[in-house]
Amino acid sequence: MRMTHDEINVKHARTGFRDETGEWYQLDNAAIIMPAISNVRNTSLFRMAVTLDHPVRLDDLNTALERVAKRFPYYMVELRRGFFWYYFQPLKEPIKAVSDLGWPCMGYNMHKRGAPLLRVRVAGARIAFEFSHILADGAGGGCFLTATLIEYFKERGIVATPPSPTCDVSAPPDPEEYEDAYHRFYKPRIPIPGPLPRAYHLSSKLLPVGQCRAITGIVVADDLVALAKARKVSVTEFLTAVYLDSLIELRTVQVQAGARRLSPYVSLEVPVNLRRFYKTKSLRNFSLFVLPTIDTRLGTWTLDELAAYVHHYMGIENDERRIATQISRNAGGGRKLVVRLIPLFIKNFFAKILYVALGEGLISGILSNLGTIQMPEELAPHLERFDFLGAPSSTLKTFAALCTWKGKTHIAFGSQAQSRELERLFFKRLVALGLRVEVSSNM
Amino acid sequence: MVRCDQCGVELAEGTERCPLCGAVLGDKDAAGRAGAPGPVPVPADGAGENRQRRQVAAEVLSVSLAIAALTLVVLDLIMGAGIAWSLYPLVALGFIWWLICPTLMATRKPALGIAVSALAPFGFLVALDAINGSLAWSLTLGAPIAAAVELGVLGTILAAKASKIRGLNVLAYAFVAAAAICLVVEGAIDLYRDGILNLFWSSITASTLIPVAGFLFYAHLRLARNTTLKKLFHY
Numbered sequence: 001m002r003m004t005h006d007e008i009n010v011k012h013a014r015t016g017f018r019d020e021t022g023e024w025y026q027l028d029n030a031a032i033i034m035p036a037i038s039n040v041r042n043t044s045l046f047r048m049a050v051t052l053d054h055p056v057r058l059d060d061l062n063t064a065l066e067r068v069a070k071r072f073p074y075y076m077v078e079l080r081r082g083f084f085w086y087y088f089q090p091l092k093e094p095i096k097a098v099s100d101l102g103w104p105c106m107g108y109n110m111h112k113r114g115a116p117l118l119r120v121r122v123a124g125a126r127i128a129f130e131f132s133h134i135l136a137d138g139a140g141g142g143c144f145l146t147a148t149l150i151e152y153f154k155e156r157g158i159v160a161t162p163p164s165p166t167c168d169v170s171a172p173p174d175p176e177e178y179e180d181a182y183h184r185f186y187k188p189r190i191p192i193p194g195p196l197p198r199a200y201h202l203s204s205k206l207l208p209v210g211q212c213r214a215i216t217g218i219v220v221a222d223d224l225v226a227l228a229k230a231r232k233v234s235v236t237e238f239l240t241a242v243y244l245d246s247l248i249e250l251r252t253v254q255v256q257a258g259a260r261r262l263s264p265y266v267s268l269e270v271p272v273n274l275r276r277f278y279k280t281k282s283l284r285n286f287s288l289f290v291l292p293t294i295d296t297r298l299g300t301w302t303l304d305e306l307a308a309y310v311h312h313y314m315g316i317e318n319d320e321r322r323i324a325t326q327i328s329r330n331a332g333g334g335r336k337l338v339v340r341l342i343p344l345f346i347k348n349f350f351a352k353i354l355y356v357a358l359g360e361g362l363i364s365g366i367l368s369n370l371g372t373i374q375m376p377e378e379l380a381p382h383l384e385r386f387d388f389l390g391a392p393s394s395t396l397k398t399f400a401a402l403c404t405w406k407g408k409t410h411i412a413f414g415s416q417a418q419s420r421e422l423e424r425l426f427f428k429r430l431v432a433l434g435l436r437v438e439v440s441s442n443m
Numbered sequence: 444m445v446r447c448d449q450c451g452v453e454l455a456e457g458t459e460r461c462p463l464c465g466a467v468l469g470d471k472d473a474a475g476r477a478g479a480p481g482p483v484p485v486p487a488d489g490a491g492e493n494r495q496r497r498q499v500a501a502e503v504l505s506v507s508l509a510i511a512a513l514t515l516v517v518l519d520l521i522m523g524a525g526i527a528w529s530l531y532p533l534v535a536l537g538f539i540w541w542l543i544c545p546t547l548m549a550t551r552k553p554a555l556g557i558a559v560s561a562l563a564p565f566g567f568l569v570a571l572d573a574i575n576g577s578l579a580w581s582l583t584l585g586a587p588i589a590a591a592v593e594l595g596v597l598g599t600i601l602a603a604k605a606s607k608i609r610g611l612n613v614l615a616y617a618f619v620a621a622a623a624i625c626l627v628v629e630g631a632i633d634l635y636r637d638g639i640l641n642l643f644w645s646s647i648t649a650s651t652l653i654p655v656a657g658f659l660f661y662a663h664l665r666l667a668r669n670t671t672l673k674k675l676f677h678y
Contacts, residue, residue, distance in 0.1 A: 019671050020608050026677065080670075084678040215462050217452065340678040424450060424463040431451035438444065439452040441462030 005188055012183035012335060015284070016074065016175055025074055025088035029182035029331050030285035031134040033359075035079060035086050036351035038110055038134075040209055041394040041416060045105040045119070046401075048141050048370075049128035050149065051385035056122045057156065061097050064151035065120060069094050071169040072144055074178035074283075075118055075135055079110050084344055088117075097122045103212045104442065105130055105392050105414065120148070125384070127152075133285065133391050138370050139273060140283035143167050146375065153379055160376035166281060174281055181274065181282040182331045185324075192329035196291065199267040199364045200251050202397045203259070204419035211443070212392050215423045216412040218438040219430065221372075221404045227433055231304055233311040236369045239411070240268055240314075241306035243400060244294055246425035247364050251296060267293040269363040270314070277320040288326045290317040291363065303429070360395040365422075370403035380406075389414045398422050445469070494550040501547040508536045530574050538567035564589040584635040591627035595620035608663075610670040615659035622649035622656075 003011070015026040027035075038044045069076050076095065077088035092114065100121030110117060110132055117132040118141075129148070131141040146167040150160050162168035166177060207213065228238035247266045254262060269289045280286065292313045294301065301309070316322070333339060339347075370388045383405070389412050390401040397417035402409055413423045427437050444453045445468050447461035460467055512533055519529035541563035549556025565586055572581035602616040603609055629645035663670075 017673070017677075019673055021671055021674075024674050080674070082675045082677055084676065087674055087677065089674075420463055420465075427452055427463060428450055437452045439447075439450070439454055439462055440458075443462075 009184050009186055012186070012331075013179045013181065014175075015180050016178050023073065023090055025077060025178060026180070027086055027088065027134060028180040028284040028286075029334050030137075030287075032085065032334065033351045033355060034132075034134045035110065036348040037355045038132075040106075040109070041206075042392060043105055043108045044110065044133045044391050045108055045130045046133060046138070046141065046391045047105050047128055047130045047387070047389040048138070048145050048403075049126055049387040049389075050145065050383055051387075052125045052127070053382045053384055055125050056097075056127055057152075058097060058122060060155035061120070061122065061127065061148075061152050063155055064148050065097065066094055067151050067169050068144065068148045071147060071171070071173060072283075073173060075140075075144060077117060077135070078114055079117065079134065081344060084340060084342070084347075086344070091116055095120065097127070099123065100126060100128050103210060104128070104214050104389055106210050106212045108132075110134065118144070128387075136283055137271075137273075137285045137287045138368070138388070139275060139286070142370070142373075143283055149379055149383070150376065153382065158378055158382070160378035163374060163376060166283060176281040177283045179280070179282050180284060181278060181280045181286040182327055183335075184280065184282070185274075185278045186327055186331040186335075187324050188332075190324050190328040192332070193325045196267075196293070196362045197265045198263050198361050199265045199293070200247065200263045200296075201364060201395065202247075202250065202417060202419070202422060203254060204397060204417035204421075206394060206397065207416050207418055211416070213415045213417075213420075213441065213443050214387075214389055214412055215415070215420065215439060215441045216387060216410055217423075217427045217430070218440075219409050219411065219435050221407050221409045223435055224409050227435065228307075231307045231311075233307045234314075235409070236270060236367070237310045237314055238307055239369070239400075239402070240270055240292060240310045240367050241303055242426055242429050243365060243367050244268055244292065244306050244310070245301070245303050245429060246422055248294060248296060248301065249425055250422060264295055264297045265293050265364075266296060267291050267363050269366045271366070271368045272318055272323065274323065277323060288323055288330075290314055292317075356395065360393060363396065365396055366390055366393075366399040366401075368399075368401040370401070372404040386410065387412055392416055400426075497547045497550055501544045504543060504547070505540065508540050512536050531571070534567065534570045534574065537570070538563055541566060561593055564593070580635065584631055587631040588628050591624045591631075595624045598623075609672050610675070611659045611663040613672055615656040615663065618652045618656035618659065622652040625649055625652075 015028060017024055017026070034044050073090065074088070076091050078091055080087055080089045095116045095118065097120045100123035108119070108130075109115060117135045119128075119130040121128040121130060127148075129141060129145050131144075136144070143164075143166050146163065147169055150162055150167065151169060153160060165171040165174075224235055224238075228235045231238060233241070244266055247268070251262060251266060269291055271287045271289050274286045274288060275282075278286075290313070292310045294306070294309070368388070368390050373386045375383060385408075386403050386405040387410050388401045388403040390399045392414055393399060394416055398413055398415040400411060400413050402411040404410075411426075413426070415423070427439060430437050445456060445458060446453050447464065447466055447468060449464045449466045450461055452461070452463065454461060454468065458468060515529040515532050515536075516526060519526050542560050545559035546553070546556040549559070568581040568585035568589060569578065572578050572585070599613070599616045599620045603613045606612055625645040625648045626642060629642055630640055633640050633642070
């Protein structure tokens with residue numbers, strides 16, 4: 001008897017295996033391309049940092065990490081090469097907190113033998129968690145961060161209730177937590193999305209290799225919400241419009257200065273957490289994106305028009321049926337036997353080309369909104385600040401990520417571009433709209 | 444808090460330059476000459492079902508081969524006086540059936556099915572030889588080579604099964620088996636042709652394969668003990 005689609009999906013979604021050498025894991029569908037495109041500039045690390053109300057006690061943090069490591073064995077892994085695919089091998093040594101004095105998300109080589117795929121960095125009162133996107137997305141990273149903070153504060157005599165079993169170290173790891181949810185929710189016979197045009201990219205010389213600038217603007221969340229509500233859009237939609245507006249101005253300046261062959265399309269990637277649509281406990285990657293795109297040949301756009309456009313675009317695209325077409329393309333492609341049987345070195349060669357042509361080639365920037373951080377209320381008084389920084393990209397050069405905590409929204413631009421013009425135009429627009437913006441930078 | 448007059452943003456006390464425009468704070472005219480960036484430069488299913496499926500596969504294969512055989516015989520009869528050239532493809536079709544069907548059909552005793560299938564190459568060689576009227580080479584040349592190949596494969600599988608950890612050591616077993624097969628092949632050819640054993644190319648091949656196998660054993664034991672074939676070759 002033929003397997004049902006559900007049975008086939010469950011088979012493909014399984015990533016954890018056990019053999020005579022112990023546990024090992026397959027990469028999820030979003031992660032399989034990343035080892036090929038990761039290098040000293042594109043490290044694939046995203047960063048979630050929390051600032052405490054006291055200098056971090058390193059011994060307590062390492063004790064907490066030891067306990068959390070047992071709860072998240074599928075994160076305590078290193079990357080290994082197979083003949084057809086990469087796989088995760090459990091680490092021999094437990095991870096320890098390291099200094100956070102270097103550049104954020106940089107100085108990392110995932111291909112190094114024994115290299116963990118997440119880093120916990122400490123400086124003063126700040127604990128920064130840097131996750132490779134090969135391992136997890138923001139939801140998984142947030143869960144690990146919450147569990148670590150709960151255990152850290154337990155060491156300090158403050159007991160907090162875990163918000164969910166996935167953040168509770170006393171609960172055993174559920175196999176669903178490391179399943180490949182893309183394959184789990186794959187629907188056969190769904191068409192794939194149509195081709196997209198190549199997008200405009202920022203033009204700027206890059207910073208020296210290994211450097212990453214982070215410019216953070218802090219705004220009062222209520223003020224930001226008020227600005228968005230005045231336009232009947234969400235905060236993400238409003239900031240997407242501001243970002244697009246800034247990119248369009250940058251492009252216009254370049255055209256006026258005589259630049260030719262610039263793509264007329266300005267396009268922004270806005271990640272979508274698929275857990276909104278599909279019920280899963282997976283803490284691997286499970287997000288896709290929508291891509292609001294402006295064709296600059298059509299004329300000029302005011303900020304309000306852009307906000308309205310983004311709002312309606314998101315209303316159409318941010319829909320389970322539309323997202324399913326992306327899953328169909330990504331997961332469906334990975335299931336083809338002819339793709340699976342191509343040796344890894346050939347896959348890597350084509351992955352680099354395809355990623356530039358069909359991935360980052362189609363977007364001008366990224367705006368990732370983690371939303372309001374949810375923490376156990378016992379910990380809240382001791383957590384002063386959260387910062388979220390996206391994974392660096394030398395193609396996009398500059399990219400934005402934001403999160404909200406205690407009524408303040410932190411909008412962080414990570415960048416490898418020498419030019420700070422995009423950040424300047426973006427925050428200048430917010431100031432012009434009457435928002436108070438407190439800006440800081442690491443360089 | 445201090446405020447940047449150029450950008451309008453607020454900055455922490457003690458900040459000397461605006462991180463956005465590079466302006467020296469408190470100096471309204473300084474933005475341009477302070478190295479400010481300015482505008483951007485141009486730039487599974489159940490065992491029962493499985494059995495049934497294998498049975499169907501065996502039936503489909505049998506019927507397909509029978510149709511092909513019948514067609515060959517009819518064509519040969521039409522074109523000539525009797526069955527002549529069609530004997531060779533008929534033997535080949537029989538070989539395919541013998542090789543595949545016992546394994547497919549012996550679902551309850553798979554070892555028996557594999558053993559019967561393993562005899563197929565011998566039967567094939569003997570039948571080919573017999574078509575020419577005598578058993579000139581099949582028993583003295585073909586059978587030892589076929590036996591060596593089958594024993595090599597069997598030895599590799601058994602050694603792999605006996606290994607606690609299957610990784611690069613399985614490749615090493617395969618290399619050792621390949622070296623042994625080469626020696627037997629040349630030995631059989633020498634004895635059939637000259638009646639004297641004079642190993643040349645096979646000894647060179649074996650002396651190349653054996654050190655590689657040794658290195659793979661070493662790599663397995665010392666470097667890649669955590670690597671299994673399933674991990675290495677999962678697809």
